[in-house]
Every structure is written in structure tokens, then in C-alpha cells.
Amino acid sequence: xxxxxxxxxxxxxxLTSVREPVPAARLAELHDxxxxxxxxxxxxxxxxxxxxxxxxKSGGYALTRSPELITVLEVVDAVDGPSAAFVCTEIRQxxxxxxxxxxxxxxxxxxxxxxxxEAARREAxxxxxxxxxxxxxxxxxxxxxxxxxxxxxxxTGA
Amino acid sequence: xxxxxxxxxxxxxxLTSVREPVPAARLAELHDxxxxxxxxxxxxxxxxxxxxxxxxKSGGYALTRSPELITVLEVVDAVDGPSAAFVCTEIRQxxxxxxxxxxxxxxxxxxxxxxxxEAARREAxxxxxxxxxxxxxxxxxxxxxxxxxxxxxxxTGA
DNA sequence: ATAGTTCCGGATAGGAAATGTCCGAGTATT
DNA sequence: AATACTCGGACATTTCCTATCCGGAACTAT
Numbered sequence: 034x035x036x037x038x039x040x041x042x043x044x045x046x047x048l049t050s051v052r053e054p055v056p057a058a059r060l061a062e063l064h065d066x067x068x069x070x071x072x073x074x075x076x077x078x079x080x081x082x083x084x085x086x087x088x089x090k091s092g093g094y095a096l097t098r099s100p101e102l103i104t105v106l107e108v109v110d111a112v113d114g115p116s117a118a119f120v121c122t123e124i125r126q127x128x129x130x131x132x133x134x135x136x137x138x139x140x141x142x143x144x145x146x147x148x149x150x151e152a153a154r155r156e157a158x159x160x161x162x163x164x165x166x167x168x169x170x171x172x173x174x175x176x177x178x179x180x181x182x183x184x185x186x187x188x189t190g191a
Numbered sequence: 192x193x194x195x196x197x198x199x200x201x202x203x204x205x206l207t208s209v210r211e212p213v214p215a216a217r218l219a220e221l222h223d224x225x226x227x228x229x230x231x232x233x234x235x236x237x238x239x240x241x242x243x244x245x246x247x248k249s250g251g252y253a254l255t256r257s258p259e260l261i262t263v264l265e266v267v268d269a270v271d272g273p274s275a276a277f278v279c280t281e282i283r284q285x286x287x288x289x290x291x292x293x294x295x296x297x298x299x300x301x302x303x304x305x306x307x308x309e310a311a312r313r314e315a316x317x318x319x320x321x322x323x324x325x326x327x328x329x330x331x332x333x334x335x336x337x338x339x340x341x342x343x344x345x346x347t348g349a
Numbered sequence: 350a351t352a353g354t355t356c357c358g359g360a361t362a363g364g365a366a367a368t369g370t371c372c373g374a375g376t377a378t379t
Numbered sequence: 380a381a382t383a384c385t386c387g388g389a390c391a392t393t394t395c396c397t398a399t400c401c402g403g404a405a406c407t408a409t
Contacts (some may be wrong), residue, residue: 034276040302043282062293065285070398076357089406105304118192124201127223130340132332137353142327143200146263154312161304169300174290182288228369247376250385
């Protein structure tokens, strides 16, 4: 899995603590990561419609919906792309004992097994929302932790 | 996910139809894939103890246990390695708002969410055995399909 | 209107990981 | 013992991810 997913999820969580747009450079400074590369992940989130971007002075990124309505799966798909982890090469149709193409109407047994496992993972990611993550952070580090970060995000850059 | 997993699983399934060792080159010919690269995957299976290798003339690979006792998860771990798909960079400990290291006794909320999803996928793979896959193949292409492949594997190379 | 700030997309290196290939070590057969 | 055949690990090649930079468009505040 792409490493940018972690950055994107952290950004979504901290964005729950502010309502005004936050520039990508400021989010990168908060997490101490590459500003240009983080910008690319945020663009992916924008294309997927998860965050809204406003240009110009005092612009930046903000969540489009309530955190309860954004699932972790949506963020993962937006950044990593919706391509499945396992891709069937259809090697059953190759070699001297190849099964004829007309008998391959359904995916092979191995492909089905992988699809089942992948569906289980995606279902688990679908049940977790950004609001759940933000709630867990408050539980871990004390209530108001996200508010502190929100206050820092609102202040103009150092 | 590595593409070699597909090859390894197909090899395990067809190996259920023979009891004598089958050379890696013959398995590669059956699937029409790179012989040397497939050998690498089979070596990984051997290191994991899923298949037993015998050298010398009339040598090759054979399953060590009954197909019911080999899970798909074991094959995936053997080929792709047991490394998790998601690796937490601990970016919560970086930047101006970093959380102190002494407060990071447990994994962060995002890491926990990913671990849950990954566990669901692994659990799904654990419940499927090589015997299940072989059974599905017989259901798909008719009983005796694997026996035909087994007979071809036993014949000396073309 | 002008200037300054911000997002957006593509083009471009660098590096890690997967893919693919080769030759030596070892063993059963002859 | 000689031989032929096999596995095993070390060696190139290619692909993809990571990371960067630049030009352009759009928006806000002055």
C-alpha cells in the first residue's frame, strides 16, 4: 500500500478541528513531511470530492462533508486508486493444459478467494469513519488535543 | 501484492493431484511462465516448509502436508513475506505539535484502523485451504480435471 | 486593477522493490 | 565412480513508488 495514505488520513483527522481552509504547506509543516508530495495527495482527495479546495489568499483545503460521512475506505481509494491489490493473470488459459476460453466465464477459484479476502478488508475500512479516528485521538491524548492542533493551524505561518 | 503469489497458489493446487515430486521446470511449462522466476517462488514455499524439495534425478517439489492443512494465508506469507501492507511512520511524533514519545505506548488510531482491516483480510485467507481451492476447480471444470493435469505432470517432459 | 497567495497539472530525477536470469552445490540414478 | 538432473542462492533488468520542480490558472485582499 502507498505510504501517502497515512499522510492523507492524518490530514483528514486534523481538518476536523477547523472550519476555515488550511493551506497544504501548513499541513506539511505540521506533520514535518515533504510539502510538494503532500500537495499531490491532497489533490487526489480533492479530485475524489472528499475535500474542497479554495484558491487565492486565505485559501486551502477543508473537508466537504461531516467527518461521520467520510469513511477510511474512501480516503484509501482516493490516494491509492481503486485498483485491486491482486490481479489475476488468467494463467489457467495458458500452457499445454490450458482451459478453453469459453469455459472461463467466471473468475478462477484463486481469483475468487483473493476477491473475498480483499472485500473483507474493504468492508472493515468502510465501517470506520474519520469521526471515529478523531474520537480515538481524543480518547488517547485527552479531550481538546485536536482543538490545540486546530488553533495552531489557524495561526499564520511562523 | 506480488504477482508470484498467483503462480505459487496454482502450483499448490495442481500438486494436490500427484504424490511424486514434480520439477520446477515442469510446473513452469504447465503454466507457461518463466521457469527461473517460478523456481524462486517455489524456493520460498520450501523455506516456509509448505513443500518438500528432493534433489537429483527424478527430484522436484511435493506438498509436505495434506491440502486441508495448508491455508492460503500461509502461501501468501511465504511468497510475499509476512510484512504488513501498511507501515506506520509515526508522524504523530514529528513536527511542532508532536506528541511526546512517552505518550506513544500504543499504536496511533490510524495504525489501529489499518491493522484491523489487515487482520480481517488475513482471517479470510486463513479460512481457505488448498483443498478448498482444488475442490472449487473440480466443481468449475468437472470432476477429474485435476487428475488430467496430474497425469500430464507425471509424464516425462516433451 | 494590481499584487500576492494558493491550488492544479504535467514533466522530471532518484531509489526501492519486484521481475527475470544465470551459474554453482548437491543428490539419485546408471 | 561417473553422469545427468535437480535445487539453491547470487546477479542484472525493469517497473513502480517517492519526491521534486516549474509554469499556469484562479481567487482574495489591498
